Amino acid sequence: MQIEKTTRVNRFLFPCLMWLMSRIPIALAMLLIAPALPVPSHGVLPLADLSVFDAWDTEHYRAIATSGYEYVNDSKGHNLAFFPLFSLVIRGLMTIGLPFTVAGMLVNNLAFIGALIVIYLWVEEYHGTSAARWSTAVLAWFPLSLFGTVIYTEGLYLLLSTATLRAFDKQQYSGVALWGALATATR
Numbered sequence: 001m002q003i004e005k006t007t008r009v010n011r012f013l014f015p016c017l018m019w020l021m022s023r024i025p026i027a028l029a030m031l032l033i034a035p036a037l038p039v040p041s042h043g044v045l046p047l048a049d050l051s052v053f054d055a056w057d058t059e060h061y062r063a064i065a066t067s068g069y070e071y072v073n074d075s076k077g078h079n080l081a082f083f084p085l086f087s088l089v090i091r092g093l094m095t096i097g098l099p100f101t102v103a104g105m106l107v108n109n110l111a112f113i114g115a116l117i118v119i120y121l122w123v124e125e126y127h128g129t130s131a132a133r134w135s136t137a138v139l140a141w142f143p144l145s146l147f148g149t150v151i152y153t154e155g156l157y158l159l160l161s162t163a164t165l166r167a168f169d170k171q172q173y174s175g176v177a178l179w180g181a182l183a184t185a186t187r
Contacts, residue, residue: 104151112155
């Protein structure tokens, strides 16, 4: 019984450790190295604070989370192209007092951890522990996984789309509908 409990804990511990170990270098690079680099002409000087995680399309997620969708016929970029679920979850966390940046990072990072766990369990089921560990490690350490850290939809979308595919694999079609609908509302 104790061995079974330990095995169950290890199945969640490995993806969580991979997430933590892979996020530390990303956070250090963004917080310490990026602000020390020269700023390109017309560029923005990154600060050594959480604002480095709040860039690019994040302004659109922020606008949707704080004031909803808007459109003005002025030929400029608008937030209508951004799907609502990510911003709605952030808004929910903001109602309990979290600032946008913290709420956005929390949603994306927790979802990315969730995706790593779902992928680990799914791969382990079909290919064993070694393949599950390699799959999880490669995904966590892949350079573009930095988008699972910043305020972007990638973590949430990866979690929901993976849950959709796993439910389909298990022939749990109500789960396919639920996870698929949520994934569609994310991206």
